[in-house]
Amino acid sequence: MRWLTDIEAGKVLCLHCRKLHPLSCRTCGRCGSALHQRRPHAIALSWSFSIASMIFLVPANLLPMMIVISFVGKDPATIMDGIIYFFQSGSYGIALVIFVASVFVPVFKVTVLIYLLLIVHFKWHERARFGLRLYRVIHFIGKWSMLDIFVVALMVGLVQFKGLATIVTGPAAIAFAMVVIMTMLATESFDTRLMFDTQNQT
Numbered sequence: 001m002r003w004l005t006d007i008e009a010g011k012v013l014c015l016h017c018r019k020l021h022p023l024s025c026r027t028c029g030r031c032g033s034a035l036h037q038r039r040p041h042a043i044a045l046s047w048s049f050s051i052a053s054m055i056f057l058v059p060a061n062l063l064p065m066m067i068v069i070s071f072v073g074k075d076p077a078t079i080m081d082g083i084i085y086f087f088q089s090g091s092y093g094i095a096l097v098i099f100v101a102s103v104f105v106p107v108f109k110v111t112v113l114i115y116l117l118l119i120v121h122f123k124w125h126e127r128a129r130f131g132l133r134l135y136r137v138i139h140f141i142g143k144w145s146m147l148d149i150f151v152v153a154l155m156v157g158l159v160q161f162k163g164l165a166t167i168v169t170g171p172a173a174i175a176f177a178m179v180v181i182m183t184m185l186a187t188e189s190f191d192t193r194l195m196f197d198t199q200n201q202t
Ligand SMILES: [Zn+2]
Pocket: 014, 015, 016, 017, 018, 019, 028, 029, 030, 031, 032, 033
């Protein structure tokens, strides 16, 4: 299947106010923004942020997410320790929320981003429509990515309220926040139109 792209139609879209202009225009006549056929450096930025998020995934999962300080001493716990703890104590719902928000979603987002970049790189134009659907999914779930930070905050509040122990957040929380920020930047800097441009280069 072939699609007529804006470049073939001799048009350029303003990404800020969505007005279409002739290809020769350099500045938007309506909002004054600079016009680009495609987001500048979209591929390089998206690759960089995706690779950075992959690197941050390692400490986010291996370092302690929270440290429980009680009268028996300090007990650091990684995300996986937390999931196993809640699963074993019968809180399947909380275990599932933490697993989905902390492990499944970040890994899924990074995998999709790499897949989208590979579609552009290898000119898999027949996969562009599927790629766009995946892009919509990761764009939508982006705003829910910090969910498990709220779960940790809730647990810290509960435990401290009962006076059982003191919980402080561990270094994995910062690494995890970096994963979220990097995947969001990678998603925002990617230009989905690049996937459809590849049809003309084969
Ligand atoms: Zn504009």
